Amino acid sequence: THFGYKTVAAADKVSLVANVFHSVAAKYDTMNDVMSLGIHRLWKRFTIDCSGVRPGQHVLDLAGGTGDIAALFSRRVGPTGKVVLADINESMLNVGRDKLRDLGLINNIEFVQANAEALPFADNSFDIISIGFGLRNVTDKAAALKSMFRVLKPGGRLLVLEFSKPEQQWLSKVYDMYSFKLLPVMGQLIANDKESYQYLAESIRMHPDQETLKAMMADAGFAEVSYHNLTGGIVALHRGYKF
Numbered sequence: 017t018h019f020g021y022k023t024v025a026a027a028d029k030v031s032l033v034a035n036v037f038h039s040v041a042a043k044y045d046t047m048n049d050v051m052s053l054g055i056h057r058l059w060k061r062f063t064i065d066c067s068g069v070r071p072g073q074h075v076l077d078l079a080g081g082t083g084d085i086a087a088l089f090s091r092r093v094g095p096t097g098k099v100v101l102a103d104i105n106e107s108m109l110n111v112g113r114d115k116l117r118d119l120g121l122i123n124n125i126e127f128v129q130a131n132a133e134a135l136p137f138a139d140n141s142f143d144i145i146s147i148g149f150g151l152r153n154v155t156d157k158a159a160a161l162k163s164m165f166r167v168l169k170p171g172g173r174l175l176v177l178e179f180s181k182p183e184q185q186w187l188s189k190v191y192d193m194y195s196f197k198l199l200p201v202m203g204q205l206i207a208n209d210k211e212s213y214q215y216l217a218e219s220i221r222m223h224p225d226q227e228t229l230k231a232m233m234a235d236a237g238f239a240e241v242s243y244h245n246l247t248g249g250i251v252a253l254h255r256g257y258k259f
């Protein structure tokens with residue numbers, strides 16, 4: 017698999033990603049707040065607002081991790097709806113399950129350990145699928161997008177929230193400094209784990225930009241794919257429909 021800057025064998029990437037998220041799980045929420053200055057909460061809220069979610073709907077939050085996005089959806093689909101939080105990593109799922117239970121969100125949420133590349137759900141199961149800061153960790157992104165398309169109901173929509181390419185060059189420079197210099201140091205200080213945050217910076221740098229991801233979604237079958245840049249393009253929200 018080619019990632020632009022270096023070549024990593026697929027099997028190596030899978031175990032690398034697994035180790036990263038096992039080791040960051042306990043500190044994941046704290047690090048998110050510190051590293052993004054709390055702005056990730058706004059990105060996630062924007063995602064829900066763009067989803068058009070309604071009471072009673074079935075939502076899949078893929079690579080759901082510690083459950084921020086699933087929690088927001090849970091409140092919106094209400095007691096007649098359902099949210100499935102799926103993630104490949106048991107440690108992240110455990111942190112998410114405990115957190116959502118503490119928030120009192122238990123009646124309409126299910127937790128499933130699953131790989132985005134081969135989703136264990138029937139065709140046409142969900143009204144909405146979200147994947148937040150997850151796609152860049154997936155080895156075979158084309159397979160994952162196809163799998164999402166398959167389990168989405170006709171008329172359903174996919175929302176991909178992910179790091180992307182800053183629109184302005186100066187922002188890109190500042191952001192590179194931040195992610196390659198400061199982020200690993202912060203990872204070391206707060207989570208005693210420099211390597212995981214180095215991986216994070218590299219995975220952000222290698223992730224497809226706005227137009228590339230848009231084309232990948234169209235290739236997987238999604239229609240009317242569009243995106244919205246957030247925080248100057250540091251993050252983008254892509255949306256596509258299954259018709």
Ligand code: SAM
Pocket residue numbers: 033037078079080081082083084085102103104105108130131132133147148149150153154155
């Ligand atoms: N969505 C959460 C959020 O926005 O806070 C968690 C994002 S976290 C950066 C990325 C998550 O993707 C991790 O929990 C990781 O275990 C999960 N992940 C990585 N590869 C995956 C795959 N192939 N299938 C499903 N989940 C995966």
